[in-house]
Amino acid sequence: MTMKKRKIALVTGASSGIGRATAELLAKAGYQVYGTSRRGAEANGGAFEMLPLDVTSDVSVDAAVGRLLQLEGRIDLLVNNAGFGVAPAGAEESSMEQARSIFDTNFFGLIRMTRAVLPHMRQQGSGRIINIGSVLGFLPMPYGALYAATKHAIEGYSESLDHELRTRGIRVSVIEPAYTKTPFDANLLEPDAKLEEYREIRTAVNQRVKEVMATADLPDVVAEVVLKAANATQPKLRYTAGGLASRLRLLRKYAPAGLVDAGIRKDLRLDAARGVK
Template sequence: MQTKIALVTGASSGIGEATAKRLAKAGYKVYGTSRRGQRAGQQSFDMLPLDVTSDASVAAAVAEVLRLQGRIDLLVNNAGFGVAPAAAEESSIDQARTIFDTNFFGIIRMTRAVVPHMRRQRSGRIINIGSVLGFLPMPYMALYSATKHAVEGYSESLDHELRTLGIRVSVIEPAYIKTPFDANLIAPDAPLDEYREVRSAVDKRVKEVVEGADGPEVVAETVLQAAVAARPKLRYTAGGLAARLRLLRRFAPAGLVDAGIRKDLRLAT
């Protein structure tokens, strides 16, 4: 059997690194990417420099994989970052554009660069790392939630368009994951005293929950499941909490879900 070629964005740490390692262990030839490219030390996958906010950088990285291997069978769009817990009005329009440029438009750039080659192959998988916040928005995470809602809608439309060409698209929906993700959080650039106390309280609560959360390997296993499935699903939750939240969103009364969110984050009713 021909070795399958995988391209994983944002693979320098966290979910991306765990995913690249798991795919390599499963037999894929994996190219991970980060803005810095190759790291020192041995690893089970190769690293390429890639900035998903740059058309030229995306084109160069995809061209390099095709030069080396002649094909791409799996694209995992993982690169992304968030804003530290903050009220929606505490981020400027420029900051909103910045997070969308990476978390959403980065996926579009990668997809547009890779799909023409998958079409010629008449086969391929695209797996987008979403979040439970893509179907259950979180207070004080409005911009991040909005990007993940956009990923959900884009992915579902794309899957309809591409499945007749032999290409399938899936979204992975983790909840809290214990990774260095918080190291890449940016502070709100228009903070207001009105929200200072609640912002701090929500940030503290999120950090408490993350400390006891699943590791990124849970997401990596789910990515592999979606990648190898004969009939892949559009959406996969990753981890027990994500699965429970999906069921709550689907079956629980809206008022109960609303109250549960506020109670968990210790927000005034």
């Protein structure tokens, strides 16, 4: 991109992991990138600028978007990446407060950001919104119900929004990674209402997830797919990121439901953990 035509990108949750890898790759590809985090830190080696932003706060979202528009006058690309997860546990082991908290960040935070940038993209007659989803948005993981629910919500919201906006020159895409090595996965919140009933299976599933994470994709894999979606002349609604994600998408689409069900239980060793033959 020439400086005259340089596009402006805003990436939430860009202090580490997928967000940082995405912001760095977009900058390398010629975008003028602004990342965000709640602290607004600038530990990015100068590849992109950072703005303070808390996606759970209307005031913070409006201030960050307003600041970016003041600096650049437009927003061409929004990457909604900010989010957190709860360590594998039974669905009832998270309080209602924790359930509301994860939705407020992962889903309602995405909505806040989208609502903040859309008026400006509509006025421009162009724009891209890319939401970082997950394979758990189409293939739920047992003992990950709340996180999977937020990703299902992102899938539905994104598909509806893309239909609404494409005639206005704006497209929406969802990126669906599988396991990815990021600080996000290393710092999952513990469930805040643990029950002894789930202790054994919770321990077993956590151990299995750690085993799988040892061979997980790096954040760069996801960032490359974000760039592909951002630059596509005719962007798709959904993009899987990585070989495992692609295989799971095909499995979900073509395999019999019973086979998928059995495969999930076998992979997570659910029945073995409970002594089921």
